Amino acid sequence: MSSAAGPDKEYGNTVNRETFRTSLDFLNLESISRSLICQEDSTIYCLPERAQYGYNAFIYEADAFAEDGLEGSLVEHVVKESEMFHAKLGRFESASERPFFPKELPDMFLPPNQCVIIDVNHKMWDVYFQNLLPNLVKEGSDGFYASSAVRDANCLLAISKRVHTGRFFAESKFTANTKEYTAAIKAQDKEALMNLLSYPKVEENVKERVLMKAKKLAEEVAVNEESQAAYKIYPSLVRELYARWVIPLTKEVQVEYLLRRLS
Ligand SMILES: O=C(O)C(=O)C[C@]1(C(=O)O)C=C[C@@H](O)C=C1
Numbered sequence: 001m002s003s004a005a006g007p008d009k010e011y012g013n014t015v016n017r018e019t020f021r022t023s024l025d026f027l028n029l030e031s032i033s034r035s036l037i038c039q040e041d042s043t044i045y046c047l048p049e050r051a052q053y054g055y056n057a058f059i060y061e062a063d064a065f066a067e068d069g070l071e072g073s074l075v076e077h078v079v080k081e082s083e084m085f086h087a088k089l090g091r092f093e094s095a096s097e098r099p100f101f102p103k104e105l106p107d108m109f110l111p112p113n114q115c116v117i118i119d120v121n122h123k124m125w126d127v128y129f130q131n132l133l134p135n136l137v138k139e140g141s142d143g144f145y146a147s148s149a150v151r152d153a154n155c156l157l158a159i160s161k162r163v164h165t166g167r168f169f170a171e172s173k174f175t176a177n178t179k180e181y182t183a184a185i186k187a188q189d190k191e192a193l194m195n196l197l198s199y200p201k202v203e204e205n206v207k208e209r210v211l212m213k214a215k216k217l218a219e220e221v222a223v224n225e226e227s228q229a230a231y232k233i234y235p236s237l238v239r240e241l242y243a244r245w246v247i248p249l250t251k252e253v254q255v256e257y258l259l260r261r262l263s
Pocket residue numbers: 029033169197198199200202203206246247248250251
């Protein structure tokens with residue numbers, strides 16, 4: 001199952017001169033964690049919304065609308081257009097809000113060029129379309145193209161925001177333990193940074209919490225036998241999504257940010 005060309009790649013891991021600071025940087029780990037728990041709900045709820053519809057391969061075909069002068073797939077179009085609108089509202093001024101298609105946005109809507117921006121959206125795009133979606137939806141088409149494409153865009157946005165919040169965790173951890181982090185950053189020691197910023201017990205709690213939330217949601221939506229079958233795998237899928245992709249990518253954002261923290 002392919003997802004057409006995918007997001008712009010050149011934007012990832014931009015290194016710039018100064019550190020981009022926002023009020024969130026000065027929040028402590030506890031308040032950033034609370035924000036993460038709120039975001040969990042959007043991540044968990046957007047998935048069954050997409051699962052209502054079939055795979056609908058048509059919405060991922062790169063040249064499906066070429067005759068109408070539209071480049072890329074329907075899904076890409078939905079993401080690009082919504083990013084254009086969100087950019088006008090200033091969404092991408094936050095370091096945890098990364099566009100998938102920055103090249104489509106006028107420069108004036110991108111953050112000033114003096115910040116450390118970490119961006120793993122191109123990886124997230126592949127994870128979503130290659131690993132998650134095929135396990136989430138039924139094969140085949142049901143004709144709900146626009147609905148499916150909009151739900152895809154919602155899922156991408158929710159997961160991307162969660163992962164890029166890692167940048168704020170990293171800043172907070174650095175501030176709380178500047179000496180040790182500075183030594184690892186100066187040595188550009190990725191492994192040491194990864195060890196410093198990882199809390200295995202917290203990760204276990206996150207995985208158990210999302211599993212519980214997803215189980216509860218699955219019970220609530222599975223009203224008949226057919227939907228019970230459809231939602232059976234959903235809780236473990238959510239747990240796996242967090243264990244294999246969401247938490248590791250959140251940590252990758254932290255390491256990449258810290259490596260550039262003193263530049
Ligand atoms: O809670 C933190 O400290 C985070 O950085 C978030 C997070 C996560 O992605 O859930 C990532 C790394 C830690 O090992 C624990 C949890």
